[in-house]
Amino acid sequence: MTMDPLNLLLPLLHQMSLCLLVAYALSRTRLFIPLTRATIRWPQRGACYIVFSLFCIMGTLLGFPVILGIANTPAIGAVLGGLLGGPVVGLAVGLTGGLHRYSLGGSFALAAALDIVAQGLLGGLAHLYLIRRGKIRTLFNPFMAGFLTFVGVVIELFIDLAVARPFNEALNTVGLIALPELVANSVGAAMFMEILVDRRELIERQSNAFSAKALAIAARADGVLHTGFNQENSMRVARIIYDQTGVGAVAITDREKILAFIGIGGDHHLPGTPITSPQTLQAIANNQVFYADGNEVSYQCSIVPNCRLGSCLVIPLVGEDRHVIGTIKLYEPKTKLFSTINRTLGEGIAKLLSNQILAGRYEQQKTLLIQAELKLLHAQVNPHFLFNTLNTISAVTDFDPGKARELIGDLSIFLRNNLKRPAEETSLSEEIEHVMAYLRIELARFSGQLSVDIDIPDAFRSVRLPSFTLQPLVENAIKHGTSQLFKAGRVRISARKEDRDLALDVEDNAGLYERRPDDDGLGISLVDRRIKNCYGNSYGVTITCKRDLSTLVTVRVPAGATS
């Protein structure tokens, strides 16, 4: 075979293509992922070193002898190793490749070994330069890689001429290999970089799509299950997941039955029917994710034999104490593969929904607790009050039977209001009526020792507020306030507008308020908690006590809520 540069070019390009083929194959593996970043961390640098050393050695091995030397492509590995991994990696790749080349012997051995070291160093220096300048994009530019390798090969040729002896033959060799090596190495490096960049974009596109889907589902499903894990809410969530993931079908179940089903097979997978699939029951029993890809693990719909669904993912929803409260199921039809993204996404969604259900239960329990306490407060008509009232009526009956009848009427109103199931909200005028019944009894009891002022403008009487808000405050003002005075007591109940809120004031002239840890304090603190629970933390009860002079209890509620 006659040796001329063009004849050499073709086999060298073959060799380069082989390298690129290996590179492409590797790019599908995890080993490649660290290479898609300008690496700064040592583990990634390690990966970089291994991959490019291999390419370097492969480039050398696949070469073929030309007079003194070998026409080959280790420059690709050495330059890219340095370019992506930095000077240290570049030098290491260069030394590894160089030593390997040296071990192969020949009169070009030393020169060729030095070449590779120089090329690794060149890549490393370029890396350092570009990183320092903040030009990461340029670093990944295929033209840059090609150009740098071109320079690397030029340097190689000069080293060859300088080091290899006899000079004449070296010159001959260089003359022959110069063109093919320049072309093959530069194009190879550029294309290698192109594969890398492609791969990087693919990963980014995938993770972008993934996070976009996850975020969209999280945002749309936020709070849906707060109000309870039931058929209606599950249906809404299933719809969101179905829309966002594009899977064949979505189902949500509790421990016994299907709560929601949307998608292919919706004609026989009916919400409200019991779970029949053994996989789902198993997932619930063992708190275990079940995945049947329809290939390795076969999947068959447990309801209808010719159901189009062919693969299924079942993820348990976990509530308190790691107790499984249901499952979420994603399906794909037999014609479609179950994507890994949807599989990961499914598990993420299950976690999200589990948390939501938990948070919802917590909220629910908090509300239940307050309701229970309120019920207690309602039912707990103070026995002192009841007996005192009976005494008062008994005393009045003798000399003023009409007054006694009125008081019995007031007691009835008061008891009826107390025994009534606490409605969520009531109007201020109803609250006042309740309070007035209470006050008329107390006024009779402390006749002359107590006076009450009520100043509520009619405009506020329709404002809505939680029932049983005012009464505990007024009772407190009398029980722990005016009734403890050695002089006449005075209670003033008034309403005023403060910004957009309604402020209700209950003021006594005793000034004996003390924070009581026992049940006596339950009234005020419960009213406060309830209002905060209803309207938020900027509302509630504030207490201003001037010792021995006055206690002012103010309740703030939004004035907007009128009936």
Next chain:
Amino acid sequence: MITVLIVDDEPLARRDLRRALEKSTDIQIQGECGNAIEAIGAVNKERPDVVFLDIEMPRITGIEMLSMLDHKTAPRIVFLTAYDKYAVDAFEKHAFDYLLKPITLDRLENTLCRLRSDRSPQKIGLLPEVNQLRQIPCFGHHLVLLLKIEEVEYVSSTDAGIYVMNVNGEELPTALPLNVLQERTKLLRCHRQFLVNVESIRKMSFLESGLAEFITQQGHTVPISRRFLPRIKERLGIV
């Protein structure tokens, strides 16, 4: 004739009891009081045979009021309550008389019968709460102050009456006698005319005469009499 004082904070309740008592000819109602402070004054002044005493009253309950009376000279007590299971249990245990409100005439007649036949003194001290005084009622300008024992620096007896010096340097008159305060509080008797709160003593100075005196936190001097000195030295661990 049995003299009676009615103590209840509710005017209607007083009126009810008065009307019931007036039916008996051998009962003479000396007066009515609406709170414990008034009642202490009335008991000490009028010396009634019997006090009908409501338990639930402003600031000082009926039972607490008893801790402010000298038990040796105290009148017989008939407790009144509408709803106080705990107190009723105690009355039952020590056989004290009590009436549940609203009072019924039968039950009241029962009580009056017992009062007529049994004039032996009551052992009020059997009720545990009445042996411990939590607060000292003092008269301020137009109001009654209830001083907690911790707020007291010393108490002195003068010709004008009993005075309590509080930790704010205010000297306030009280109706409670020194011996009641000595018996039912942790105040220490150091002189015929003085009680001192040990916690507010800053130092004790020994005088050339062999006597000693206390200097309080606020710099007041409280004398120690020869009679009490040994006991005080022992109490304070001074040998």
